[in-house]
Amino acid sequence: MCMVEGSSGATFRRTAPKDEGPTKKQLRILVVDDEPLLRKVVMRVMRRKGHECTEASDGKEALERFKTEHFDLVVSDFHMPEMDGLELIKGLKAINPDVKIVVGSGNFADNKRKMDANEAKLALLQAGATVLLDKPYDASQLENAVRSALN
Numbered sequence: 670m671c672m673v674e675g676s677s678g679a680t681f682r683r684t685a686p687k688d689e690g691p692t693k694k695q696l697r698i699l700v701v702d703d704e705p706l707l708r709k710v711v712m713r714v715m716r717r718k719g720h721e722c723t724e725a726s727d728g729k730e731a732l733e734r735f736k737t738e739h740f741d742l743v744v745s746d747f748h749m750p751e752m753d754g755l756e757l758i759k760g761l762k763a764i765n766p767d768v769k770i771v772v773g774s775g776n777f778a779d780n781k782r783k784m785d786a787n788e789a790k791l792a793l794l795q796a797g798a799t800v801l802l803d804k805p806y807d808a809s810q811l812e813n814a815v816r817s818a819l820n
Contacts (some may be wrong), residue, residue, distance in 0.1 A: 696720045696819075697738075701731040701745035701757065711744055712806045715815070728752030730758045740768065742818060744811075747774035747793070755779070755789075755796055762797040769818040770797060771811075775804040 698720050701794050702708045705726070712722040723738065725731035729751040731743070743761060748755035761768050768779055772793055777786040786794060799818040802810065 696741040698722045699725060699731055699734060699740040699743045701725045701728065701743060703708060703727055703746060703749045714811055718812065728757035731757055735761055735764055742769045742815065744771045747772050755793055758793065758796040758798055769799045771800045771802055771814045771818050772798045773802040773804050774808065
C-alpha cells in the first residue's frame with residue numbers, strides 16, 4: 670500500500686487491486702480536484718482500466734469543460750476553491766441530468782453552509798451525486814465507486 674498526501678493534508682491510499690482488465694466500455698471521465706497529485710493518481714487508476722480522462726483543478730474549470738465536451742462520469746472532490754462540489758453538481762446536472770458523479774472528501778462537513786457531514790452528504794445526494802466516497806480511498810474502492818455509479 671502507498672499513501673500519497675497532498676498539500677491540504679488529504680490522503681489517497683493506493684493498494685494493488687486485482688487486474689480485471691478494462692471494462693467493456695471506455696468511459697470519458699472528468700477528474701476534478703484542487704490537489705494536482707490526487708488528480709494524477711485518480712487518472713492513472715482510471716486510465717489503467719482503459720478510460721479516457723480529462724482533468725480540472727476546481728469546479729469552475731470543470732463546469733467550463735463540461736459545457737464543451739462530453740463526459741460519461743465525473744469524479745470530483747467536495748471541498749475546492751472557486752466552486753465546490755455541491756455547486757459543481759448543480760451546474761453539471763443543469764447541463765446533463767443523466768451524468769454520473771462520484772464525490773470524494775476527507776471531511777464532508779460544510780462549514781460554509783453550516784452543515785455537518787450527514788447534512789452535507791444528504792445535500793450532495795439530493796443535488797445529484799451518484800456515489801459518495803470517503804478519503805482516503807484506495808484504487809479498488811475508487812473502481813468500485815465508479816462501477817456502482819454506472820449501475
